[in-house]
Amino acid sequence: METSENKSFFDRFSDWSTAAAGSPSAFLIALALIMIWAGTGPIFKFSETWQLVINTGTTIVTFLMVFLIQKAQNKDSKAIQIKLNELIAAHEKASNRIVDIEDLTEKELDKLHRYYQKLSDLAEEDTDIHQSHSIDAAEDNHEHKMRNKIIHQQIEEEDK
Structure with a gap:
């Protein structure tokens, strides 16, 4: 120093x-x-x-x-x-690709911003406020949750 x-x-x-x-x-x-x-x-x-x-x-x-x-x-x-x-x-689950984003072009930053906006939209649909997603896993986690939600709905319908 x-x-x-x-x-x-x-x-x-x-x-x-x-x-x-x-x-x-x-x-x-x-x-x-x-x-x-x-x-x-x-x-x-x-x-x-x-x-x-x-x-x-x-x-x-x-x-x-x-x-x-x-x-x-x-x-x-x-x-x-x-x-x-x-x-x-x-943070072991954080994406290291984010470390040097200040070197990206404005267009690349806009694309990344849109991705994070999509991630935010997915998080808003999530009922568990403590759930977090990495960039790489966000869509997979969301799809997994939606499949589980559909399965749970089907089970509830069968129980009726």
Whole structure:
């Protein structure tokens, strides 16, 4: 594992600035700056230069924050993917084919999504909420249940 001493300057800076920018103190400072700027409006007669100061300042801050937010989002996304991959790998009945789906094309992800939607539909028909299905076994399990249901119905009809 990489310790904080081994992190690049940008990694350390982005971690620090992301945490700082999301803090209540940062919000209060930004609010105070806006109030000071608004308060100076009458002094500068709400001139174009006065408006340009806030427009330029907010544009620069927004531009830089986009990169910091994206860096934090990439890091969080990667960490979540790794955690999910570990859960999939640790569960003996889970399909390991799911581990690297983030590398699939949009079309392949759509196809997989439709499959999981079908799996969800099958699960909704199931009366046992604790029953789960793997991708590979979902249709077989559903067909097996339907056959058993038909057999049970036939037995009930014969008993009548």
